[in-house]
Amino acid sequence: MATTITLTADDYHTLLAERERLAQQLRAITVERDLLKERLDAYLRRFFAAKSEARPAAQGDLFLNEAEALAPAGTPVAEEVAAEGVEVAGPIRKKRGRKPLDPHLPRAIVRHELPESERVCAHDGTTLIEIGVEISEQLDLIPQHVRVIQHQRVKYACPCCDEGIQVSPAPARLIPKGLLSESALAWVVSAKYQDALPLYRQAALLGRFDGDLSRNTLAASIVRVGEAVQPIINLLRDHLLAADLVLGDETVIQVLKEPGRAAQSKSYLWAQMTGSGPPIRLFAYAPGRGGGQASSLYAGIKAGAVLMSDGYEVYNAIAAANGLTHLGCWAHARRYFIEAEAAIPKAARGPEQPATPFITAIGELYAIEREAQANDLAPQQRGPLRLARSRPVLASIEALLLRYLHSVTPNSLLGKALHYLSAQWPKLIRFVENGAWPIDNNLCENAIRPFVVGRRNWLFADTVGGAKASANLYSLIETCKANRIEPYRYLVDLFRKLPSARTADDFEALLPWHLTKATVPIQSPTTSSHQAQGRR
Template sequence: MQHMLEQFILARHRLFGASSEQSTTQGRLFDEAEVLAAGSTGAQDSAPLPPESERGKDKPADKPARGKRAPLPPELKRVDVVHDVPAAERTCPCGAPMVEIGQDVSEQLDIVPMQVRVLRHIRKRYGCPGSTHAPVTAPLPAQPLPKSNASADFLAMLLIAKFIDGLPLARFEYVLGRHGVAVPRQTLARWVIGAARLLQPLHNLMRDALLDGSFIHIDETVVQVLKEPGKKPTSNSYMWVQTGGPPGKQVVLFDYDPSRSAQVPVRLLSDYRGYLMTDGYDGYNALARTNGIEHLACWAHVRRRFVDAVKVQPEGRRGLADEAVALIGRLYGIEREYKGASDTVRLQARQEHSLPALTALRAWLDKTLPGVTPKSALGTALSYMRDYWSRLTRYTERGDLPIDNNRCENAIRPFVVGRKAWLFSDTTAGANASAVIYSLLETAKANGLEPYAWLRQVLRDLPAAKTVDDIEALLPWNLTLADLTDENATDSTQPMGQA
């Protein structure tokens, strides 16, 4: 009865309880403007910008002074709109003509709506005056989808709209329709799959980089595929996500598979040797038993179980679950304190501070566990921590190892948010295409690149790539923001789309 009551309380909390995400997004969709406006002041909206000579000093751009508006990013294109004093008002009361002595500058944020237009590729043709020899025609540059009429920039916008902004293809079809262009969603879907095939070599090279790292995070989430051979349309398939990579090469990889079996991670990481961070799913145990794999367990999953145990306690009463949350909090406090430190300094801190905290937590666990009902929320949390204790403590062996699997879960979040909009994949080809494109875009973000600018550059250059070196040059860690913000990439006359 105790177990059933706790499950009822947790289910009710998941449905109706307050959480940071629900209170800021899901529950306030229709009054978002009012809620956000209430948190700002008129002074923030109308405060003048600091002089250009003072911008960037003392305070970083992302932390404006209280009540002050942050300056607009300096890398944005500036368009000057000059306001001059009428000639009739430029005469001094003394009769002398006034001279210009300065100017006041203020800035407004502006936006140019998406433009849909047609690129006409005109290829000049030359022939022999006497018609003796065959004519010569200027070649057409390599195109991302040669048999379609979609430009590289159009494909980049299409992929960003679906996989970054979570816009289903049906809605993008309506967007094009407002511009007078009829492109059926089925055609858009074929273009997405075709673009994924073009981008597949980059996905392969990213996997090579992932396997070169010293540790990998892995997790999985469900995805529904309507036309999966041998499965009902309502059944679940899975998107497997791995993150890692060597220093300076952050990799996020998505892989689709209809199964959640233990053989999937074995297949994906068969050539990997190093540390592996997972949650408590038993499907990772087969991979973890591979020679050369060192298995880590996630402290965030342990903490969540104790947080659930706190929720089922009598309201206003502090219990054993609160003690566990506080003890685990000490471990995270050490990680926060040394987050920006070198791996050597962090390792020393873990040896000096984390190990004693773990010893105290283990002593508390051994003392508490025998007196708690095994099937209660607290009992299952304690048993979970005991069962995975050896994996939970291994992060202290080195300074670069993670304490939890949050990095992978954060990488999954954009996919989960997008899934709420587009709901399912129609075919396995579409699911595999989604895996490739999510991998590339999330990897670009992880390496500090603006995904649209990077993807546009890739789709322009990749069709002409002839060697592996040409393709490697397009990987996110081989391009910088300067490479993507040259005159050619930011010129407003460059095509945003073609129909």
């Protein structure tokens, strides 16, 4: 039997209000659930999915398209067949065969002679004569050769009295009374900071060749070398702060024994590099990521210089305090949209999804930059190209931004991407004003990458002194690589000449780009100590 419930107007409106309240609460819970699920999926992708942000060729990035980056300009490529029977140019194949060995490598000649009994003509018995040689070459590798350099300081005395004794002076050394020679120090430094070989592995490697050195001895030597090269680092910083374009970034480093801080605390390695003038890569240790640490690194920067960075707020304060032109990084802006697109199931992706048009439009900006790079355009030519072709693309991106900015949940991945783009927009569009200004901060991120690779192996710095020494030595290694100088040979030359440097000109002459023709005489490992003494 049906029951009839009679409601007053007030009761009816109360029920409607309660229904609306529950519906709003359900919508809020649903949005919160979706945001948490999106965040969980993002964490799972970060740990387990592929890290590449590469897209098809139409959206390829300037620095992510390996085929274009590695192919020399003007290299013919195979074209697609437009119609049946149409001939197209095929690829030019390299000549097959083994690549010849470097003619500058030293060569040890091993002659293979016929026995005397076989040097006779089989037809008439005449003795054979030499008419030439057939040459084949192998690459030989001499493992680490450990030896001891014995310094003998000769004493002189007067034969008539005991007051005239004199001793030849000790040679100047990078580390006074140090156990390792300059070439040994250079080997340890380059092995750790160029080849990412931790000190305990180096100690084990040297132990195979009778070089009985402890990890602590190597670590102490690294710290003292890092302190000794500080004058060179100071000069490099002076040159960097005088550059017209400076790029900056930072990454995490862990220091176990830092006074007043737990071993799990995060410290930072700040990276700076020049975008004009001599290539310089500088790293500096700081216990934090705040404005105080950053301000000291940029103190004295050239007025009116250009600063390229990501969206970290500290860089805004540095640019404002020093009157710098501040550029934004399109790679960072694009990365947020890549993450937002990755949160969408593949089956649902397409031009109708808001993240995809942004990625496509940003890809057009990079296509223009790639074309300018392929044609080797000078900054004076790149500027008009950007004004003519990049500015309309920026206008289309801005239209997309205004369309979606206030229609997406701010805390979602897409919302974060849109608000980052909106906050950085004045800095992001500034690159079209000058053809010499970069579109992103990828160069600085690439300079940090060797440190990140090394950090995976040695994990942390033991002390603050070790962290500072690592920053100095990474600076030298990466600056050498940027100047296309072999780091080991430069370090050997630097470590030998640095103890004798006294004036500013002496130190200036030791900068990497002034030692490009430096050669390091390396004695053959087969040379005995007696032979060396005989030459003296």
